[in-house]
Amino acid sequence: MTKIKRVHFVGIGGSGVSGVEKLTKEMGYQVTGCDLETGGHDIKHIKGVDLVVVSPALFYQNSKHPEILEAQKKGILMTWQKFLGTILLKNKKLICIAGTHGKSTTTAMVGKLLIDNGFDPIVVLGAKVPEWDGNSRNGRGKYAVVEADEFNNNFLHYHPDIAIINNIEFDHPDFFKNEKEVYKKSCGRKNINYRKR
Numbered sequence: 001m002t003k004i005k006r007v008h009f010v011g012i013g014g015s016g017v018s019g020v021e022k023l024t025k026e027m028g029y030q031v032t033g034c035d036l037e038t039g040g041h042d043i044k045h046i047k048g049v050d051l052v053v054v055s056p057a058l059f060y061q062n063s064k065h066p067e068i069l070e071a072q073k074k075g076i077l078m079t080w081q082k083f084l085g086t087i088l089l090k091n092k093k094l095i096c097i098a099g100t101h102g103k104s105t106t107t108a109m110v111g112k113l114l115i116d117n118g119f120d121p122i123v124v125l126g127a128k129v130p131e132w133d134g135n136s137r138n139g140r141g142k143y144a145v146v147e148a149d150e151f152n153n154n155f156l157h158y159h160p161d162i163a164i165i166n167n168i169e170f171d172h173p174d175f176f177k178n179e180k181e182v183y184k185k186s187c188g189r190k191n192i193n194y195r196k197r
Contacts, residue, residue, distance in 0.1 A: 004087065008049040009033035009080070010041065010058060010067050015126045016149070017055050019136035020080045023088060023124060024053075026138040034067075043070040051076050053083045084124060084146065085157035092122065092144035096158050099166025106166060107147040111137065119143050 009021045012033030025031045034045050043066050046052050052071035056079050059068070071077035085094075097107045104127035111123035120141035126149070128135050148155035148163075 004029070004050045006030040006032070006049045007051045007053055007083075008046050008067075010045075010052060010054040010065070011035050013037060014055045014057070015135060017053070017080050019124050019126070019134060020053070020084050020088070022134050023084075023122065023136040023138055027088065041065065041067050043067055046071055046074075046076075049076070051078060051083070053078055053080050055080060079157070081149070081155070082157040085159070089122065089144045089146070089158075093142050093162075094158060094160045095143060095145045095162040095164070096148040096155065096160035097146070097164045097166065098148040098150060098155050099164075102166045103147045103149070106164060107145055110164070111145045114141070114143055114145065115139075121145050 007024055007029050009017050009024075009031065010033070011017050012021055013035040017033075021031060021033055032045065032049070034041060039045070046067055052067060054068060054071075054077065058065055062068075068077060095110060097103050097110065099106075104125045107123065107125040108127070108129055111121055111125075111129075114121040115137075120139040121137070122139045122141075122144040123129075123132070123137040124145070125135055125147040129137070146158060146160075148158055148160075
């Protein structure tokens with residue numbers, strides 16, 4: 001892939017995409033975006049862009065999405081989680097928060113602790129924080145704090161130095177068949193010893 005300068009976000013109104021879009025713009029990239037409510041979807045939107053970033057949810061909602069199909073054809077499509085984990089945060093010490101309940105709250109708390117102690121982290125989460133004017137915060141420090149969602153195995157795009165797991169229980173039934181599968185996919189192993197506690 002060529003050097004990325006121009007990034008187009010599809011589904012820009014989503015809670016995850018909007019935070020990454022805000023961060024991308026603050027990091028100096030040229031950014032465009034659309035969703036059904038702001039401009040609709042059209043392959044003209046991706047003309048001249050280096051990368052098209054989407055929410056994985058769009059793959060489930062519309063298998064014939066015009067911008068996604070065109071970006072796939074051009075080889076410039078990436079989920080926002082992969083873009084965040086492999087490009088925007090590749091040189092950061094990464095703290096990831098996963099688990100069924102409390103990810104956003106815990107992510108905001110960890111971010112606030114680092115800010116208050118002078119570490120100036122990047123923070124990305126799925127809820128808006130008024131103090132940061134949105135659901136992400138750009139920082140110049142060595143740390144990044146990310147809410148790592150299990151759906152679609154999105155969190156496997158991150159390689160954390162520190163992982164905080166709030167809890168593990170059955171969630172995202174549209175992706176995981178049962179609780180056992182949550183454990184297997186979360187650990188990335190086929191032969192995990194699973195025991196319900």
